Amino acid sequence: MAKKEYAFYPGCSSQSKASAANLQTSVAAMCKTLDIKLTNIPDWNCCGASIAYAGGGELERAVMNARNFTLAAKHLPGQDIVATCAACWLNSRESKDKLDGNPQMLAQANEALKEAGLNYQGSAPVRHMVEVLIEDFGYDALKKPVVKSLAEIKFAGYVGCQTNRPFGIAGESFENPMYLDQLVESMGGEALTAYDQKVTCCGGALAFSEPDKSQKQIRDIVEAAYDQGADMLVTPCPLCQANVEVYQSEINRKQGTKFKMPIVYYSQLMAVAYGSSVKAAGLDGHIIAPTKLQQIAAKK
Amino acid sequence: MQALRTTGHQGIPAVAARYRNNFLKEVEAHVEDGEWVKMCMQCGVCAGSCPFGPHWEHPPQEIFMMIRAGKRDEVLKSDAMWMCTSCYNCVVRCPRKLPITQIMHGIASYAQELGLAPKNQPTRDFSIQFWNNCTKTGRVNEMKLTVGLYFKDGLVSGIKQVMNMLPVAIGLIKAGRLNPFELISGHSPKDQKGIAAMLKKARAIEAQRAPATH
Missing domain, CATH: 3.40.50.11810 (Rossmann fold)
Structure with a gap:
């Protein structure tokens, strides 16, 4: 089977010595066997999780995710974005639905992203690792x-x-x-x-x-x-x-x-x-x- | 946090006056997914599906009816919405497909923005801590988040909580899943400046989009 490549969004808890470090270790081993190549989205940031709503507004949370999508599209074009963390996946997908479905929010997100030198023009879908396993394998x-x-x-x-x-x-x-x-x-x-x-x-x-x-x-x-x-x-x-x-x-x-x-x-x-x-x-x-x-x- | 200005002669907050005290219209204009509120048909499936159901002062369908009844203070000052665990069970079961989880987050967030959210509400406090933590560098620092949480009510209660959880913390450190050195420095993206500028701009746009106090 040919090697399958994905833009990987590890999320904060999967980093070394973080609370789900062992999830990441096992995912790496599993992917090696299945010949899956995960490339980290360069310089990715937190998705805001589900709990940040009292601190960050709807646009701020969407912009956090838009930055990740933009970096993925720029550095890993054409590759589906894959997350292993449930909250990363959910919040990314929710933000993506809003950005892609709401032209006003998209325009405002891009106004903010400009401050980081980026522009979101759509990206590949955001998928969960389990979807990759079941649907692509x-x-x-x-x-x-x-x-x-x-x-x-x-x-x-x-x-x-x-x-x-x-x-x-x-x-x-x-x-x-x-x-x-x-x-x-x-x-x-x-x-x-x-x-x-x-x-x-x-x-x-x-x-x-x-x-x-x-x-x-x-x-x-x-x-x-x-x-x-x-x-x-x-x-x-x-x-x-x-x-x-x-x-x-x-x-x-x-x-x-x-x-x-x-x-x-x-x-x-x-x-x-x-x-x-x-x-x-x-x-x-x-x-x-x-x-x-x-x-x-x-x-x- | 922005202070509420009042219209003066009646002492009614300006934002409420602007909507002629129609709280439903205010919610539709200012709360994330607020335009869905009027779709609720009061079946109560959300309340029965919520893992924290018994702990809600007013379950979601009651909040929706209270919004329609104009009970602005009772809704915004309630700690009900802060019971949401983001499990999305209500969302997938709602016969009218209301995004209830998102609306609850939205009402909580609006209450917080107006300064009406209950003080010392633990989930409110945690939510703010989480946002501040993850936006400080762009990634969560789990060690600082945990320590910040335990010591939020002072040193004595913090030490007590740390003592209770110490065996677990040591277990996590041994398992390579908690890093005490994160208190000094943790993981972070490189373009912290860009992230900070981007978020500052997003906040400014949001303040324009939802001018809650004029």
């Missing part, structure tokens, strides 16, 4: 490079919110998307399709500002995984991953539970199935160790 092609079976592991697929709503993956339902389960099965793992907290919100950014309310959400997400006999949760979203992993100890401390449910990225289990080591799959980047997946990765 397909489950059968993703299965081909598998060298290690994940058959011993039971995965509860936790899709979360922003990879799923409001845009989602084409052809999937908002209430019960199946692609994560299908990815797990393609890698030979056992997908617990009856897991019922698949699209529950973890609290998102409000895990910081409203910890008790968010921890109630996280408790539901983790408890349901235990109810299904899961070995670990798997998610596409960096904030879901961080919130669900990080706050289990807080819930244990406050509520006397004994949660210790690992949560990994889809790209980590794919990297392991493709033969990556513990380190290359970013499995050394967890507070709650995904032991069963680490064991398979460590096997020769």
Whole structure:
């Protein structure tokens, strides 16, 4: 298969030693196997995430994203823009829809962009890495490079919110998307399709500002995984991953539970199935160790 | 933040007077996606779909009706909109396809702009901190964001929160996912000057576009 090239928007949390650094590590390993070349958008900036609305207005947030699109179109012409972070993808897409659909906003955005020496004249679409995998490769092609079976592991697929709503993956339902389960099965793992907290919100950014309310959400997400006999949760979203992993100890401390449910990225289990080591799959980047997946990765 | 000017004799904020106290028209003109508000048919699916539903002083459909009923202060001073987690569940379920999440952000943002948002509302505070953090250099500095959040209510409560979360922080540092040196310097784009100038211009355009106080 010919090499596929994309303009990559890593986002703040995927940088080295940031909260989703291990997502980036595993994505790199997965892409190497699939012969995907990701080139960072030169000098990219933050998308503004979902929580910046009290500080930045609609135009300011759109301009942040327009700068990234313009740099992508200038330096990596013709390449689709790909994000691995749910919030990066959502906010970029939302801004792009507004800029491309509203001539007044576009004119104002360009007036602001001029200050940075740039001009936005449209760009390639903004896509999620999962869309690339499913649409540009397909489950059968993703299965081909598998060298290690994940058959011993039971995965509860936790899709979360922003990879799923409001845009989602084409052809999937908002209430019960199946692609994560299908990815797990393609890698030979056992997908617990009856897991019922698949699209529950973890609290998102409000895990910081409203910890008790968010921890109630996280408790539901983790408890349901235990109810299904899961070995670990798997998610596409960096904030879901961080919130669900990080706050289990807080819930244990406050509520006397004994949660210790690992949560990994889809790209980590794919990297392991493709033969990556513990380190290359970013499995050394967890507070709650995904032991069963680490064991398979460590096997020769 | 801009102070509200009043019309004088009645003490009504000028912006409200300009819309002859028609709050719906004011929202349509100034709030992101505000023109959708009148489309709400009061079914309440949004309220039932919200993960933080029980915590809203007024759920979205109530906010929409209050806007139509002209309850300007009650809406803008409420902390309801600040409960939005941006999960978009209400958006995909709304039978009228209202962009409810965006409208809630828009109303919160407008309340903040007018200085009417509740003080010490934790999500409001975090939102402002986040924006200031990510626009300072152009990328988020997670270490400064976390520390800033924990110490926002003073040293004592900050130390208490840090002590609670210390094992987690050490775990993250060991896992290579938190960098204490970011307190000194973090990741950033090269063209920080350009980004700052661009944002300054965008803010100036927005101030012109939505002249809320004259």
